[in-house]
Amino acid sequence: SSAEPILTVNNIEVIYDDVILVLRGVSLSVPQGEIVTLLGPNGAGKSTTLKAISGLLRTENGRVTRGEITFMGESIANADPETIVRKGIFQVMEGRRIVEDMTVIENLRLGAFTRRDGAKAIKSDLDMVLDYFPRLRERTGLAGYLSGGEQQMLAIGRAMMARPKLILLDEPSMGLSPLLVKEVFSIIRTLNRELGITLLLVEQNAKMALGAASTGYIMESGKVVLDGPAASLMDNEDVKEFYLGGG
Ligand code: ATP
Numbered sequence: 001s002s003a004e005p006i007l008t009v010n011n012i013e014v015i016y017d018d019v020i021l022v023l024r025g026v027s028l029s030v031p032q033g034e035i036v037t038l039l040g041p042n043g044a045g046k047s048t049t050l051k052a053i054s055g056l057l058r059t060e061n062g063r064v065t066r067g068e069i070t071f072m073g074e075s076i077a078n079a080d081p082e083t084i085v086r087k088g089i090f091q092v093m094e095g096r097r098i099v100e101d102m103t104v105i106e107n108l109r110l111g112a113f114t115r116r117d118g119a120k121a122i123k124s125d126l127d128m129v130l131d132y133f134p135r136l137r138e139r140t141g142l143a144g145y146l147s148g149g150e151q152q153m154l155a156i157g158r159a160m161m162a163r164p165k166l167i168l169l170d171e172p173s174m175g176l177s178p179l180l181v182k183e184v185f186s187i188i189r190t191l192n193r194e195l196g197i198t199l200l201l202v203e204q205n206a207k208m209a210l211g212a213a214s215t216g217y218i219m220e221s222g223k224v225v226l227d228g229p230a231a232s233l234m235d236n237e238d239v240k241e242f243y244l245g246g247g
Contacts, residue, residue, distance in 0.1 A: 100144030111161030
């Protein structure tokens, strides 16, 4: 890719609880303005890679014990999550961690918690997010009553409220119907295209993910085993057999 990397992960090792070695030297690069996807079987270490980048690893007693993570030229490995959010990285966790007993608007405002640019800018972004997700505008009750698809959209909208440069998205298609998966992916592409947000996307749905991404990485057992342009991964025989349902 011709674009400069906004994020570089260089040979990181991650250990949980001081003993459990989960990432064994993972390297990847995310070009500015692009969508990159991270694929692989359950337990390969995809979520751990995202948490290492966002700093959320700390909340699970995990640590980067070797290697480097560089975001916009600055080292961020083992920095605290709030510092990382302020630098412009926001992670949307697996399973749509919205706050069920708060309203849609309250959930969206949570995304802006680290911002210091004032109520007016935040209100204007709130309107922008609701323009991207018109269905959320109609939902005035508690977020717990939203459908699965609406909750996923709310989780993405909340990330947008942080004005991130990079969104880390963990399995946005999880538990959604095929129609909603399409809708969520269409929103992901729109955010990338219209707002210039760079995305690193972990997915089980390899077909949708490679369709949206410029580059893909495939992980197994804590390592990257294959990477390349998304289009060539889609043509790769192993990828077809193991990840694209026999192609
Ligand atoms: P999945 O799709 O199942 O989330 P994944 O590729 O995202 O898979 P991870 O969730 O990163 O994989 O898990 C990688 C390995 O790390 C697994 O063996 C898992 O059991 C282990 N692991 C994950 N979180 C922790 C934790 N907090 N403490 C100890 N081990 C963990």
